[in-house]
Amino acid sequence: MLILASQSPRRKTLLEWAEIPFEVMVSDTSETYPDTLPIENVPVYIAREKARAVASQLASAGTPQRMILAADTVVVLQDEIIGKPNSREEAITTLRKLSGNRHRVITGVVLLHDAGETAFADTTWVSFHPLTEEQIVFYVDKYQPYDKAGAYAIQEWIGVVGIQQVEGDFYNVMGLPVSRVVQVLNELGIRNQV
Amino acid sequence: MLILASQSPRRKTLLEWAEIPFEVMVSDTSETYPDTLPIENVPVYIAREKARAVASQLASAGTPQRMILAADTVVVLQDEIIGKPNSREEAITTLRKLSGNRHRVITGVVLLHDAGETAFADTTWVSFHPLTEEQIVFYVDKYQPYDKAGAYAIQEWIGVVGIQQVEGDFYNVMGLPVSRVVQVLNELGIRNQV
Numbered sequence: 001m002l003i004l005a006s007q008s009p010r011r012k013t014l015l016e017w018a019e020i021p022f023e024v025m026v027s028d029t030s031e032t033y034p035d036t037l038p039i040e041n042v043p044v045y046i047a048r049e050k051a052r053a054v055a056s057q058l059a060s061a062g063t064p065q066r067m068i069l070a071a072d073t074v075v076v077l078q079d080e081i082i083g084k085p086n087s088r089e090e091a092i093t094t095l096r097k098l099s100g101n102r103h104r105v106i107t108g109v110v111l112l113h114d115a116g117e118t119a120f121a122d123t124t125w126v127s128f129h130p131l132t133e134e135q136i137v138f139y140v141d142k143y144q145p146y147d148k149a150g151a152y153a154i155q156e157w158i159g160v161v162g163i164q165q166v167e168g169d170f171y172n173v174m175g176l177p178v179s180r181v182v183q184v185l186n187e188l189g190i191r192n193q194v
Numbered sequence: 195m196l197i198l199a200s201q202s203p204r205r206k207t208l209l210e211w212a213e214i215p216f217e218v219m220v221s222d223t224s225e226t227y228p229d230t231l232p233i234e235n236v237p238v239y240i241a242r243e244k245a246r247a248v249a250s251q252l253a254s255a256g257t258p259q260r261m262i263l264a265a266d267t268v269v270v271l272q273d274e275i276i277g278k279p280n281s282r283e284e285a286i287t288t289l290r291k292l293s294g295n296r297h298r299v300i301t302g303v304v305l306l307h308d309a310g311e312t313a314f315a316d317t318t319w320v321s322f323h324p325l326t327e328e329q330i331v332f333y334v335d336k337y338q339p340y341d342k343a344g345a346y347a348i349q350e351w352i353g354v355v356g357i358q359q360v361e362g363d364f365y366n367v368m369g370l371p372v373s374r375v376v377q378v379l380n381e382l383g384i385r386n387q388v
Contacts, residue, residue, distance in 0.1 A: 014354065017349075017350070017351060017354045018351065018354045018355050019351055129373060129377070154364075155211075156211070157211060157212065157213055160208065160211045160212045160365060160372050160373065161212050161372060161373050161376045162373060163363070163364075163373060164363070164373060165361070165362055165363060166360055166361075166362070166363070166364050167359070167360075167361050168359055168360070169357070169358070169359060169360070170348075170357075170360050170364045171354060178354045178355060179323060179354065179355050179356060179357060179358060182355045183323070
């Protein structure tokens with residue numbers, strides 16, 4: 001069975017919707033990356049660290065290697081990565097920046113398997129309507145988006161009322177480009193339900 | 195409180211996510227339209243019929259008029275409306291047509307209110323990966339998409355594993371372009387939560 005190297009409830013939900021059986025195993029990683037790394041490569045770099053940490057854990061426990069899936073999602077506004085907000089103020093500031101603008105969401109995916117590694121990144125463009133200060137404060141205080149890259153979740157209130165347009169894989173914005181993951185699994189001979 | 199003139203569980207969910215209070219009231223309509231009507235105008239035409247049927251029902255009961263929201267969603271492939279499938283075979287045939295292709299989803303929205311009527315339609319483009327025959331049959335038999343325009347729901351298995359790209363409002367494909375509805379409600383002075 002596939003190992004999902006992520007605690008994200010959204011990634012678990014997406015694999016469930018895709019009917020891909022999995023179990024979760026996570027090892028801590030720093031989620032840091034070299035300053036010189038091009039932004040587009042950051043999510044795959046971090047996902048690779050997550051996947052390798054779990055592989056090491058399996059190896060040191062003497063457990064046979066299994067297929068490991070890791071992912072990392074970043075929000076990029078004007079060539080700057082917008083991380084998870086560390087405070088209420090930072091969440092509010094972030095949403096002010098995203099308001100009325102178009103940004104990129106890039107999810108990097110790394111699959112470790114018998115034949116080595118398969119890695120790819122998927123980009124979706126998201127356009128926010130102009131948000132009012134009241135909307136931003138309401139959302140931050142009610143939904144507490146402190147564990148969300150870019151301080152929002154597309155499937156929550158702010159995503160439903162505030163997003164004008166998505167270009168690309170919607171589920172990529174939720175944290176996993178599931179349809180591409182399924183295609184790669186099929187290519188690797190790992191069958192989905194069908 | 196807003197009246198939603200639709201039984202669709204997906205539209206109810208979307209209004210709940212948007213935190214718009216509503217109650218449901220439905221009157222039967224034929225959902226037919228004149229042959230000469232341009233495709234783009236069909237969903238608003240049908241939504242208007244739904245809204246007016248509820249308004250008549252309120253009027254004949256002597257109930258004061260309330261704001262009524264109705265919507266209708268059509269799937270359009272190469273200038274042909276693909277309706278709800280009437281049989282297993284039709285559902286399978288429909289998905290074969292959508293497989294590997296890009297189609298439009300148009301939702302028409304009609305709001306009846308004190309100042310008259312506000313109507314608009316919103317279009318989202320959806321691209322399916324090529325689907326295998328096994329995937330199509332699995333989906334139809336397990337998910338029974340007989341009440342779905344185009345024989346699929348974007349938030350179900352087939353949407354998660356089979357859709358390559360969305361261009362436009364994702365929630366429009368689920369049956370209601372919620373963010374535009376919220377904007378119109380705001381313009382009409384009906385406030386959302388914030």
